[in-house]
Amino acid sequence: MTETATLNIWRGDDRARGRIETYDVPFEPGQSVLDGLRWVRVHRDPALAIRYSCINANACKECMLELDGETVYACTARLEARPMTVAPLSNKKLVRDLVTEIAPPAERFAPKDE
């Protein structure tokens, strides 16, 4: 049985000029919010920026975002048949859409003079 979640996704590369885009996402109970975001990329807008590596295992810890105002891992938060608001972490530097700068400062690329 397929149900529909409504994902209201924050988009943009400037906190002051963001917009919310809304997508209806089919899903089967048990699927994750990350499954829904990946569905949006394949079927609606491949430009949607999200950061993840391990998809399902909650091992890489890269897919942190805010779901209805709470910080979650998108891979373990479940899709539900209701409107869900997805936004980038508010306490990290925004890169684009749902991607924020979450690497420890010592592990960010910082060119030194040759």
Next chain:
Amino acid sequence: MSAAANTEPLRVQTDVLVIGAGGAGIYAAIEAARAGCDVMLLDRSLIGRGGATVMAQMTVAAALGDEAPDHWTHHLDDTLAAGRGLCDPALSQLLCEEGPACIREMDEWGVGWARKDGKITSAFAPGHDRPRCVYVDFLNTGPAVSKTLRTRVHKQKSVTRSGDLLVVDLLKSDGEVTGAVAWHVGSGAPVIISAKATIVATGGLTRLYRRNSASSNMGGDGYALCLRAGATLIDMEFVQFFPIGHLAPRLIGMDPIMWDPFRYKLGGRLLNGAREEFTHRYGAPDDGRYVITRDMATYAILQEVAAGRGSPHGGAYLSFEHVPEANLREAFGPVIDRLAENGIDLTSTPVEVAPIAHYHMGGVATDPAMRTEIPGLLVAGEAVGGANGANRLSGNAITEALVFGRQAGRTAAARAQGMSRTATARPSPDTLALFGDGPAGTPLNTAGMLERLQALMADEVGPLRTRDGLARALAGLDGLQAELGSRPAGTGAAFDMARLDWYDLRNMLAVARAVALAALNREESRGAHQREDFPGMLPEWTLNQTVRLNDAGLALGQTPVPTAEARP
């Protein structure tokens, strides 16, 4: 004009460049730094998070002999037998002989291998002649290995760590690799890295398949980078499918490979849709003891599904219904609660499992010092081909990551220290064009193309192959290549997903073609390569196939399997 095309590339230089920060890459960086080199450790994702190592919930094979007698030569015998005659024995020997030293060094660094009575304890895994596989409880081997290496590399002051750097191409000068050019995903800037030695430690290619157990970064980048730099790939037809990847019910927050340690500890019964044991029909009785090798189990499950005897979602049942709950709790503690959160009670219901792309035996041809034939270019970990032949033994992947990483770091450091200056890496105009604006017109659905590629590979280049299916795969790859074009999609701005996908598709299509071509040409069945139209292993196919890139495209070749004596 895009931001990227307006930007002069940033330039950095180092002694040793390590591409990929999983187990192999981090160990290489530590070793090169200990030898006195400056090291730049890159990852396309975050350091120590995005590779395959962090996801390994299972075990690590090494002949420690702590609990019971063992010797690396026994481990080598098992590795060569599992490889079905195609292993490069010198690489296999390196893995088995030096595995224990790396395991003990990890122990000194506090990884926390499970112990009994003070001794590191070993589990039995299929294909091994005795218990030989160490682990970290509970289902925590990969995260513990990753965290330990990350902590250790932090202490090496001469290692610079940079995440979000996607290497687009290796750079060459006078026939030698002199570094790489990368796209800084976080800002969109092109970055040129000059290095005296470059180690490719980017892992495998499981992302080519729809159902896979590794991270989304395992798209075969390193194989494609090395191909384009002129190196040789070997054994590309041998993709390992893990037979009992989780299939149903939907389970989140867990690695689909998690049933492997369950079977090590508790046995578990593999049953078909009618709840009958079946692997004996394919000459490999399992009897709930988990002794059947991966290639055989994959074959048996898929044949049972093809015969209409699969489980409802198209796999097999794995049942622990006969195991008392107290035993489940003792073996897996909090994991039992995580399963309950997903609605799974192992005492009353079986789960469904099916083969899932897991590991690549093939890879870049290298000598036991981890040097490719291109001076300045080394490889480590799963990117290396040859150590595991046609089928990898359980537990050898992390061992290989550690041992080959350490060796590559050592060799790279020796090269760097023998060079007085770092040649400045210079990209060609063609390479720089890969950072320019994409073509005008309707943007590609790059995410959709990736999904189509995965479906094509799963359907036609999976564990069971035919000539017709492989021909369809090659035709499909031609179509995707034509769609992709030669100019990168998107603008190259920060986290431009179209640009990221385009670079990935460029690599994945090249690597997928290498796998399909080698699979089509090998008209026999051996290990992980099963041809339904050519069942049975043929002695004349006891050879390694090679793939190289020349002006006309990918070219297949053949080379005799090296003998132990042939290599110094």
